[in-house]
Amino acid sequence: MFALIDGNNFYCSCERVFQPRLQGKPLICLSNNDGCAIARSEEAKALGVKMGHPWFQVKHLEKSAGLVALSANFALYGDMSSRMMSLASELGDSQEIYSIDECFLGLYRTPDVTQRARNTRAKILQWIGIPTCVGIGQTKTQAKLANYIAKQADRKPGSYPPRLAQVCNLVELTERQRMYLFGATDIGEVWGIGRRISQQLKEANIKTVQDFVQLAPATVRKRFSVVLERTWRELHGQSCIDLEEIPAPKKEIAHTRTFGQPVRELQPLIEAITEFTSRAAEKLRKQQSLASEILVFIHTSKHRPGPQYARSITVPLVRPASDTNSLLSAAFRGLRTIYTPGYDLIKAGVILMNLSSTHVQQTELDFGSSMSDRGRLRKRKIKHAKPLLTQMFDCSWHFHHGNCNCPTLAKCRTPLQIESQNTSRANQPSAVLTATARTHAFPPVEYGPPAAC
Amino acid sequence: MLILDYNQPVPVQIGQPIFVPLYSGVRAGFPSPADDFLLKRIDLSDELIKHPEATFLMRIKGHSMAMAGIDDRDIVVVDKAITPEHGKIVIACVDGEFTCKQLYLQDGVTKLRAANPDYADLVFKDGQTLEVWGVVTSCIKQF
Numbered sequence: 001m002f003a004l005i006d007g008n009n010f011y012c013s014c015e016r017v018f019q020p021r022l023q024g025k026p027l028i029c030l031s032n033n034d035g036c037a038i039a040r041s042e043e044a045k046a047l048g049v050k051m052g053h054p055w056f057q058v059k060h061l062e063k064s065a066g067l068v069a070l071s072a073n074f075a076l077y078g079d080m081s082s083r084m085m086s087l088a089s090e091l092g093d094s095q096e097i098y099s100i101d102e103c104f105l106g107l108y109r110t111p112d113v114t115q116r117a118r119n120t121r122a123k124i125l126q127w128i129g130i131p132t133c134v135g136i137g138q139t140k141t142q143a144k145l146a147n148y149i150a151k152q153a154d155r156k157p158g159s160y161p162p163r164l165a166q167v168c169n170l171v172e173l174t175e176r177q178r179m180y181l182f183g184a185t186d187i188g189e190v191w192g193i194g195r196r197i198s199q200q201l202k203e204a205n206i207k208t209v210q211d212f213v214q215l216a217p218a219t220v221r222k223r224f225s226v227v228l229e230r231t232w233r234e235l236h237g238q239s240c241i242d243l244e245e246i247p248a249p250k251k252e253i254a255h256t257r258t259f260g261q262p263v264r265e266l267q268p269l270i271e272a273i274t275e276f277t278s279r280a281a282e283k284l285r286k287q288q289s290l291a292s293e294i295l296v297f298i299h300t301s302k303h304r305p306g307p308q309y310a311r312s313i314t315v316p317l318v319r320p321a322s323d324t325n326s327l328l329s330a331a332f333r334g335l336r337t338i339y340t341p342g343y344d345l346i347k348a349g350v351i352l353m354n355l356s357s358t359h360v361q362q363t364e365l366d367f368g369s370s371m372s373d374r375g376r377l378r379k380r381k382i383k384h385a386k387p388l389l390t391q392m393f394d395c396s397w398h399f400h401h402g403n404c405n406c407p408t409l410a411k412c413r414t415p416l417q418i419e420s421q422n423t424s425r426a427n428q429p430s431a432v433l434t435a436t437a438r439t440h441a442f443p444p445v446e447y448g449p450p451a452a453c
Numbered sequence: 454m455l456i457l458d459y460n461q462p463v464p465v466q467i468g469q470p471i472f473v474p475l476y477s478g479v480r481a482g483f484p485s486p487a488d489d490f491l492l493k494r495i496d497l498s499d500e501l502i503k504h505p506e507a508t509f510l511m512r513i514k515g516h517s518m519a520m521a522g523i524d525d526r527d528i529v530v531v532d533k534a535i536t537p538e539h540g541k542i543v544i545a546c547v548d549g550e551f552t553c554k555q556l557y558l559q560d561g562v563t564k565l566r567a568a569n570p571d572y573a574d575l576v577f578k579d580g581q582t583l584e585v586w587g588v589v590t591s592c593i594k595q596f
Binding site for chain 2: 020021022023083086087126127128129
């Protein structure tokens with residue numbers, strides 16, 4: 001058996017814990033640079049604010065309906081998330097943290113599950129002030145669906161039986177009761193059935209979950225796919241998807257941002273791309289992977305007047321690499337190719353693709369070093385790339401946070417302080433690091449504090 | 454009324470305790486005779502925090518709890534896991550704002566008492582709600 005615990009409107013709930021006056025008010029949290037709504041309270045949903053709604057389009061509601069918009073404070077949400085996950089883990093024997101606000105729990109030897117789930121929910125609400133919903137099912141897909149039912153029953157009375165609100169256990173229901181619930185649920189709400197497949201299913205007159213589970217598995221596989229058959233089996237209580245207690249390494253790493261102000265010149269773009277690539281490369285090294293390709297993109301805003309421009313390019317690396325230098329030179333080559341002056345660019349980003357593990361290496365004939373890879377390091381008589389990287393990593397930790405020159409917006413962030421200055425920079429002799437940072441400057445971007453953005 | 458600066462409830466950093474050494478430094482050459490008597494260092498997090506997930510720090514603004522030893526600019530440790538009872542010092546939400554007061558729950562009377570004769574108690578009228586956010590377990594003063 002599996003349970004899924006999920007925080008209701010998580011970011012909004014986090015903000016409300018520390019600003020109780022926001023209780024009952026329409027509240028949204030805005031993405032980086034106050035671009036669009038990424039979390040909405042029930043009251044904001046009732047006003048018609050959609051997920052991803054651009055802020056300027058709903059800004060008028062601030063005056064007319066008392067809508068409150070807060071800039072996202074991810075440090076705070078991360079902290080509240082780890083507290084919630086720690087309390088949630090008490091319910092099951094094993095835990096998979098699925099996203100910042102939800103986790104699956106494996107329930108193998110848990111007696112009296114429903115009552116325990118209610119207790120866990122009450123404990124999370126009291127201890128950290130975050131309301132949650134719990135769904136329990138034979139499989140992960142069932143648990144997801146049960147969670148959806150628990151949420152709907154809680155926020156829209158009348159949609160489902162009220163006793164299923166907040167905690168819904170599909171396992172303890174009879175077959176008839178389950179079918180009734182499946183019949184009342186749109187097929188698009190099932191985990192693993194996206195917009196396109198649900199469209200296809202609806203065209204085939206399969207509208208509810210009940211319609212879907214009554215198909216024969218062979219039909220599902222033949223007419224759709226083996227992946228959809230797996231979903232069918234999961235809904236029937238045959239577990240096909242296991243808990244992933246250790247997260248699998250990511251297959252792509254992206255770092256993208258919307259700028260607070262439009263950018264026209266190449267220089268600030270180079271600074272931004274440097275920042276993005278360095279951060280992505282840090283993540284890449286952390287999961288011990290190498291990237292073979294890097295995608296760079298820039299585009300204008302479709303919401304602003306003026307000429308539109310959107311280009312992206314994928315630059316292959318000579319050898320899979322994880323060092324910032326190789327990735328940066330590839331990223332710059334890409335950026336120079338796609339950059340055209342004269343446009344108000346609003347967003348840029350890099351995506352590291354085609355990742356492989358550092359433990360697996362493709363051997364090759366000696367084609368010599370290329371400029372973009374090791375050559376540059378050798379040319380500068382730096383023998384070991386590794387310590388250099390370590391130093392750069394330390395430098396970026398040292399200078400990164402709060403020293404960004406990129407235009408950013410955060411109109412009303414809750415100024416919460418997560419840790420004190422001296423804990424984050426423990427054990428880093430700052431004078432030495434500054435000196436190192438300035439000696440090993442790479443063209444075309446210097447790694448000193450000013451250019452590292 | 455004593456209003457907490459709501460910018461200031463600080464999620465507590467767990468796992469990076471501040472160590473208070475109870476033992477003098479190491480000397481080269483001669484083995485320290487104190488080696489066999491080493492003490493475990495005191496971990497302030499252990500001392501101040503019973504429920505790490507439910508503990509937050511808040512900075513106090515105002516003087517209404519001065520007699521209870523909580524002064525302006527002090528930091529209080531707030532534990533949301535503890536059930537509020539009569540006589541406990543609590544962080545409460547009154548009309549959407551945080552306030553630090555002593556909870557009075559006796560003879561059918563519910564009120565928030567200030568620990569300073571200059572400040573009146575908060576008594577609740579019909580329609581007003583009192584929500585206890587957390588219980589204050591200790592107070593940190595920095596001089």
